[in-house]
Amino acid sequence: MMPSAHYQRDRCVTGITGLDEILRGGIPYGSTVLVAGTCGSGKTTLCMEFLTNGARNGEACAHFSATEPSVKLLENVRQFDFFDMRMVDQGLINVFDMDVLFSWLGMTKSTFELSDIDAMVKSITDIVNTIGVTRLVIDSVTTLCYKIPSEQLIRDFLFKLGKALATLGCTALLVSEITSSGAKAYWSSFGVEEAILDGIIVLGDVERMGHLLRFVQVVKMRGTSHARAKYALELTPKGVMLTPMLKWGAVND
């Protein structure tokens, strides 16, 4: 059956040049989207620009940092013109260190059990609810999932988190670190994230005669039609810029 031509879900406009066009207007509100990418592919910058564009419109945003201390994250993102430290000072962008959160929750074990996962989801959703967060980033969900001992528990964690955030009307980007992309089409570290979540945006590199060219590709996005082509990605002082990748140059050498 063809989707109705009349009904369109409200969108969370990312404000990222080119991405909203690819998504035919933005990410459907309340979606939980996997942003999967190799190292240096621009995941963190893309996510920070997503938050900043929300904050610029007065939305409350939250960033949960699991891979680097928040101080370091903010220092790195300050080089971009799109970022304004006053957004942090004014409480529009709220940055949390996951290590600190775990300490508050008394989660000091190397692996998480179901009760720990429930506590983690509850603490994240409590923050979202209290501050009224409409845009959220977890960077990275891979780091958290390494502490979860089984695929079933990872599935539970992501399902509960996605459901709770959707109920609160919060659009979330969960960063996933992958070691390869493209031909083998691995979009997540554990293989379960991609099935549970509403969308997958892949970032990676195409190698062209020894040079690495960044690309982004929307593989899946529930609730909207979207382009599925590869787009070349450039990190400029203004943030992420996209252009369709040349068809004759979209594959590795």
Place this chain on the structure above:
Amino acid sequence: MIELDFGIAQQLAEEASPSSAIQVRVGTSNSELVIASMLQPLITEFGMRGVYICASRSATEVIQTMERVGIDTTGIQFIDSVSSGFIGGTEVPYPNIRFVDSPIMLESIMLQTLYHLGEKSDTGNFVILDSVNALSIYNEERMLAEYLHTFINTFRAREVLTGIINVPDQTPPGVLANLDLYCTDLIDRGQVVIH
């Protein structure tokens, strides 16, 4: 001292529009003259600003050549895909040069160009691509043809005048045929070499 070719200024005044895609055919020995003769009226007579993509020679060399002719290049943003090819090449005294790693990074060149055009006013902009021949050293013919197709249409849609420099008798035939097809205007100062 280069003596400018005022026929080019006259042709631009009579024929060019803000969205013109001009194929600029040059010879192996007159490219500097032709490019200077094109830039001079664009900047001084039409008050335009723009982006100059360097694939043949470094941006520093282009700036110094234009300065010798008396052309003010401060309103031009240079995107240099040559100088990253050698150590020390990117240490330049000009603030209006940005570097792309290689002429193979065609999409990066496009995005850098769009970024710098976005920094300028919405109207009265130009982009000079110097040159198709240099890009053809690094890029396979059909990819280059695809790029030029995208390049011309992107800037025509944004009403940005484009000047695409090429030495016709050294341009891959498929690429040249596509340029003939996509470009709206032709400045022909190419030399015909009879072998």
